[in-house]
Structures are given as C-alpha cells and as structure tokens.
Amino acid sequence: MSSLSGKSDEEISQLLDEYGIKHGPILESTRNLYKKKLSEAMTKKAKPSSSNKTYYREEQEEVEYITYQPPQLSIYDGSGDVTRRSKVTGADFAHDIRRSKLTDYRDEDIGYNNEPIISPARSSYQSSSRPGPSVSTSMQRGQSSPETSKSGGVPGWLRVLVFLIIAVFLYYVYTCMEPAEEIPLKSIQ
C-alpha cells in the first residue's frame, strides 16, 4: 500500500472516488482532511469498492454458522427462509440456544406439523437433554440427514413419527366413518 503523501491531487481525487467518498477540490486546506479520510477508508476496506464483497463475506460466515448448528437458527423464526436465517448473526447464538429450548417444549405439545423445520427443533431438544455431546449430536444429525439442503438436519425418525401420528389419526377417522362397525362408535361415546 503506497503512502498517501506521495500522491498528486488527481490521484487523491481518484482514490476518493473509488472509495465513494464525496469530496470537493483538493486544495492546501483540504488535502490533509482527504488524506485522513482515505487512510481511514483503507483500513476499513482492504480494496476500494469492496462493499459488495463484505456483504457476501458476512453471508458466508453466517452460512458457516448454519452448518455448525442448524437447529437453533431456524427455530428462532419458525420459517424456512434462507434469507431470514442469514440475518441471524453469531451474537444471537446464545439467545437462540435458550429460545430453541423453550420453543421445543411448545412445539412438541402442539404437534405442529406444517413445517419441516420443527424436526431440527426436536433434534436440538434431544441434544439439550444430553448436555455432554450436544454439539456433536447436532452436528452428526446435520450430517446424517442431508435431506433438506436449507435446514441441514431433518431427522428421519421424526418424519416417521409424524407420519405414524397422521396415519393413526386418519385410520381413526376412517373407522369412524364406517357405519357397519359399531366398535368405533362405542369408542367415540
């Protein structure tokens, strides 16, 4: 990185434009100010016009967080969007862990089956019950079940369980609809 003092006025002006710094003419009274602004901008950004890249870097970092511990991020919102997940930063992690434990309780009671994201909730609930290898189990579950690329950890056993619940419920309803059999009618009463 060349020193700013050796730059001519034109070069300073060009650098200011590259960093997107609004400026006036480079005069004796303004040169020091612009040099200071340029040095600040250089320390903040490695390269000029790299704001887009930093944005992507943040996204990539957050993706790493997602693969590391998928369940908590998705539970926080209750929606399956990647964009929502990308907004959750590492700082929210501690909050998400506590929240996911609380929401897991509720999710199990309600039996909310519309979204597949609940399955990572259950995996985290399971992992929370075992304080020792909680991280490793969640990671293993994330790796063992690569069914959904977005959530990254939908356990197979949970899907089977949900399916069984629905199947039993449907069977119950079906038997109730049969007028010939009296047993289900008695069971209703």
Place this chain on the structure above:
Amino acid sequence: MSSTSQKHKDFVAEPMGEKSVMALAGIGEVLGRRLEEKGFDKAYVVLGQFLVLKKDEELFREWLKDTCGANTKQQGDCYSCLREWCDSFL
C-alpha cells in the same frame, strides 16, 4: 428547527462582511484563536472552506474538529450557522 442561540440569529441576519471568526456560532475565544493561528482569521475564510467542502456536513464537521478541536455540539452549531447564512445570502 432546534433552538438556535442568539449568536446564530445575529450571524444569519445579515451579510458577514468582515466579521471575526469568533462571530460564528459555536466558535468561542479558544476555538477562534486556534482558527486564527491556522490562517482562518475572518468568518468569510471559514465560509470559503465550507464552500470548498461543498457544504457537506460530515466533511465540514471533520475539518473543524481537526483544525481547532471543536466538539460535536460546536461543530453542529457552526455548520448550521453557515448553512443558514448561505441559504439566505449565497
């Protein structure tokens, strides 16, 4: 508009002419002396700097802080004083 001082009202009421730099709102004796040492002995010289910085608030505030050590309030007072003067007379 936030409350402006009497100094501000006096300055923006008329053309600055040959007024001293200490007539600017936010610039007292200490800051005025520092500016004078740097060559900004009249209000119109500071106005010149303000215009050269394209009347940009951030640039002017930073310049003022670097040149005479003005704090945030003083920077804001001086900026709004000059900006309002420019709106009326420039």
